[in-house]
Amino acid sequence: MQLTKEQQAILDGEKGETLAKVMKTLVMYGDAFEAEKLVPITSKYNHLVTSFGLKVMAPVYDLMQKILDAGVCSEQKFSVDPRPLDKNVPANFLQNLVFNKFMYTKQDYYENQLESLGLMDKDAFTCTCYMDEVGNRPHKDEVLSWAESSAVVYANSVLGARCNRNSGILDIMGSIVGYVPYFGLLTDEGRKASWIIKINTTKKPEAQLLGSAIGMKVMEDVPYVIGLDKWLGTELNDTTCAYLKDFGAATASNGAVGLYHIANLTPEAVEQGESLILDGARVYTIDDAELERVKNSYPVIWKNPDAAPKLCFVGCPHLSLEQLKDWTIKIENELRVNNREKVKIPTVFTAAPGVLTAFEKTDYAPRLKKTGVITSYICPLMYMNNPLCKSMPVITSSNKLRTYSSARYYTDDEILKAITGGDRA
Template structure:
């Protein structure tokens, strides 16, 4: 069976399992819901057996889909971390997962109607992917349900009904950043109008999160594992995370065990405190099919090699060598974790990588070494020539290709404390050297509020200088900003984030070039 055919069947199967009767059902997927925020909470129940229009979305990790060749473009994969090119959907549908007496009692309605329906969805979900059992979750979940757009109405309604029934996450959980910031970024009438028209259900979604167990908005971030935010479960912990870059970092650097959950499936598992054990949650599902050898003559461009790896392995797991020299003693610290954050998020956005191993650095690799490689693994070498080939392949997607840049975007995934201070010093020192007080273009620094607050407390003078120079701290999502209606026609953006480049019209430049662009407002000749 061709990969593209399998994924189409998989999505159909996903829709079939979500036949939620009574209160958890939504209108047929043939028509998009047209609910106002006030209507959302009081829409009457519909007949049993209708397919909710959010069903297929629960199989997506982030926001993308399949390319013309049938391969995942970055976000729609199979949650397993390995290729399912030869899988058959009809065989998966015949699988039956074993339940404990406790789990069966929940399914039979002992703990209420809503919880029984959630368990039914989870069991069917596990059956599709061949899970043998459910496992208890630990740590804390992370959700990528962050966009209050109209097309999310039925999903938000389902979660609202769960909240009204008194269901909560088994632990307080973190959530991706909001898709906008009308205080520091889109603080103009045109952008604000587009935002309020495009995200009419944001308040309803935020209200759902509060009741299900999410903390306040200061903890919103795609980089939930940062010390300032604190969602970093112990190695080996089963968790339910969504957001491709967080899943990627969590599995790889923290050593947790989570699949690439789709929006909604993360919270469903959180409310039950259980997840089907398959894919990246199993020992066999964490084995590497690729040996990737980094042989650049100097420190690589982390986002570029991440893009190269993602394009090559797609959703398979790579075992990467040649990077341990950049982590003293093989330790990932607050001062260097941004390197793996940049590389990993690029593997997840240019491909669909949910886990990678770095020899001598990441937990699984330290424990098992090259025993993680499967028999007959493939080898991919990234040297200077290959790195340059990848950079040269990045297209210029600006409508006005020769135009001057109008804004810089730094922090996707969200900046660490170390990155904020580093960029503050680099830009202000470059401005001083050029005899300037203000950057030639606005610089948007994306970070959690918790990181911003720490930076203000410990480097108040530098943060004040950054603000005067035109560097704006914001806790929103840069990709959401770049996805606004008419963005590419209005903004010629530049970034050092390969993930942002993979998802938008914003052009990619390495740090040293980006600093020059910020100071001069021009792209250097020959770049």
């Protein structure tokens, strides 16, 4: 790897031992992927994936403290993934005991470290940091040092920023020295598509299912999707961006996609068209039957597959303001059809603190509360990490949550019927 004089000086320890170790880590990371150089991070803010104060993560806290003790801080302010705890989310006595006494015992300590290191503000905890209400929205071609998979794929694909799928802690190291290795999705060649995805469905495909199907097929490769604009249109409005948020999260968790292109819709596809497709790209055609096949392939790992759901999570990744409003209307209408006033299954909608604050200022918030739905800022996955939750029948419309936990997947329409007393999930 070729380093500039400034980068070499940091590596040689001219700015202290701590920064030298951080630089060495990034150089070793780049060498592993045959990066030719380090390039400056150009985004205003960073985003960190590690937000949870698990007791077993002692090495992370030790590392953070060494950085702070050396008087080092992040070159950028940053947002962080969601908090794992919220007393408003249903949990029994034993679950709360495990959460507070055994699992997340270092939460307050770690959050204090994050604030000292450069947290944007005390409520900058969300996986959807790019929401307007949060304020960490990178611009096209800006170079990032992020690690959260659903945020990385959104920033690359919908916003046209440039970021590799980094691991946790590497995200903050890039931010500390202000550089990241130049390889993969930072390069023009690395953003070319090696898969052509043809959408031949008879209706708008479920975002989570479509993303899951593509992710499991292409894994870490870049797909170029043709035919989805028929259902989404060619404008990146709130509704379309919310769809792409959920779609991308599924490609990133059910596979390892860090970038996708949607013909006639996403920035690079609009600008460069099919010149983004590599010679010899493989083709994957998705129709109604293929989506049904994918859905039916999901394992049910509940102890009792026929158990009645005891909890429902919607919002992994976090919901947008538009989605909260849409869900409010749909739940009200469906409850009315079923002659009910409140949802029959305890239901939690998760969103960024900033989004929830904006939602509370609308007339939708009291209406949603009246239905019995709980809103929260937590990470559903961190909630489901509690070992006592494994035996709990939880349903979700998130493919990411389904992949990483015992939660059972249903489409949005199926979730709506289940929680409002229609057809039971």
